Amino acid sequence: MKLDCKHVWSQVSDYIDGTVTSQEREAIERHLANCRHCSAVMDSTRNILVLVGDARTFEIPVGFGERLHNRLQESIEATETQE
Amino acid sequence: MPRCGVSLNTEMNARTIAGNDGEQTSAAAETSAREASIITRILAGERELFHELIRPYERGLYVAAYSILQNEADAEDVAQESVIKAYKGLKGFRGDARFSTWLMAITLNEARSRLRQAKGDQLDSLDDCDEDRGDYTPSVLADWRYIPSEQLERKELRQALQEAMARLSPEHREVLILRDVRGMSITETAEATGVNEGLVKVRLFRARLSMQKLLVPKLAPKQRGLIGWLTRKAGGR
Numbered sequence: 445m446k447l448d449c450k451h452v453w454s455q456v457s458d459y460i461d462g463t464v465t466s467q468e469r470e471a472i473e474r475h476l477a478n479c480r481h482c483s484a485v486m487d488s489t490r491n492i493l494v495l496v497g498d499a500r501t502f503e504i505p506v507g508f509g510e511r512l513h514n515r516l517q518e519s520i521e522a523t524e525t526q527e
Numbered sequence: 528m529p530r531c532g533v534s535l536n537t538e539m540n541a542r543t544i545a546g547n548d549g550e551q552t553s554a555a556a557e558t559s560a561r562e563a564s565i566i567t568r569i570l571a572g573e574r575e576l577f578h579e580l581i582r583p584y585e586r587g588l589y590v591a592a593y594s595i596l597q598n599e600a601d602a603e604d605v606a607q608e609s610v611i612k613a614y615k616g617l618k619g620f621r622g623d624a625r626f627s628t629w630l631m632a633i634t635l636n637e638a639r640s641r642l643r644q645a646k647g648d649q650l651d652s653l654d655d656c657d658e659d660r661g662d663y664t665p666s667v668l669a670d671w672r673y674i675p676s677e678q679l680e681r682k683e684l685r686q687a688l689q690e691a692m693a694r695l696s697p698e699h700r701e702v703l704i705l706r707d708v709r710g711m712s713i714t715e716t717a718e719a720t721g722v723n724e725g726l727v728k729v730r731l732f733r734a735r736l737s738m739q740k741l742l743v744p745k746l747a748p749k750q751r752g753l754i755g756w757l758t759r760k761a762g763g764r
Contacts, residue, residue: 461731489735489738492739493735496707500685501689501708502593502689504589505589508606513578516577520575520614
């Protein structure tokens with residue numbers, strides 16, 4: 445199976461997730477070994493996902509957990525009062 | 528086992544980001560069994576245990592709500608409302624999906640509903656989206672090794688990431704957050720968002736490639752050293 449660059453780009457996401465077939469994976473890897481641009485696309489996409497997945501990327505408001513549990517507690521106590 | 532590994536070598540194992548399925552399945556089964564036991568106790572009257580049940584997920588609920596609403600106060604309110612809805616509706620949890628997926632689905636529905644109200648019901652139904660992979664041209668750089676960086680200030684980097692995410696559609700942000708931030712599987716992401724797995728994959732493809740296209744030109748000209756920061760990060764996971 446010989447792939448062109450556009451086909452490889454369309455498979456970047458599935459390749460990263462490991463959901464391409466073994467035949468497709470081999471073909472993609474053969475292409476990547478010889479295509480500097482597609483290698484850069486694959487690496488940059490993967491590395492951006494690492495950045496996105498970093499817990500520090502999303503800051504949670506200060507006191508979020510405390511406020512959440514306080515409100516939940518009020519709801520729990522209200523349920524108990526009703527019964 | 529780290530969920531995300533980093534390598535600049537394109538010959539790396541394609542499963543690195545997806546993680547090890549066997550280990551994940553086993554850990555998930557263990558968590559589900561533990562949660563099922565806690566749920567039984569809550570329903571039997573130990574209501575305070577609900578605090579413990581949701582604690583591992585509360586951060587994720589906020590992030591998911593924020594991904595849709597793009598507003599901190601609304602996201603916090605939605606996270607709170609969703610937790611209370613889940614508490615009140617716990618009897619209705621059948622255990623067909625994981626508790627975390629069920630809780631996330633409640634949060635996404637709540638956030639979408641809030642967004643619809645804010646936009647005056649202008650949003651299209653999420654299930655009606657007819658998307659395909661189409662022609663997509665990513666941002667191509669000859670050498671990725673000079674992209675983000677240990678020197679790039681975290682605040683700048685966070686801002687760049689959040690600005691890029693803000694430019695995605697709510698549907699694309701949802702799947703990106705669930706899959707790549709929360710680490711949910713494709714199946715769980717489909718269950719939480721209420722669309723089929725095929726559509727999840729397509730949205731994920733578009734979301735990921737859009738992030739690549741939006742961020743690479745911004746981060747690349749900095750010409751900073753990516754390797755140090757990312758390598759340390761990968762080693763720390």
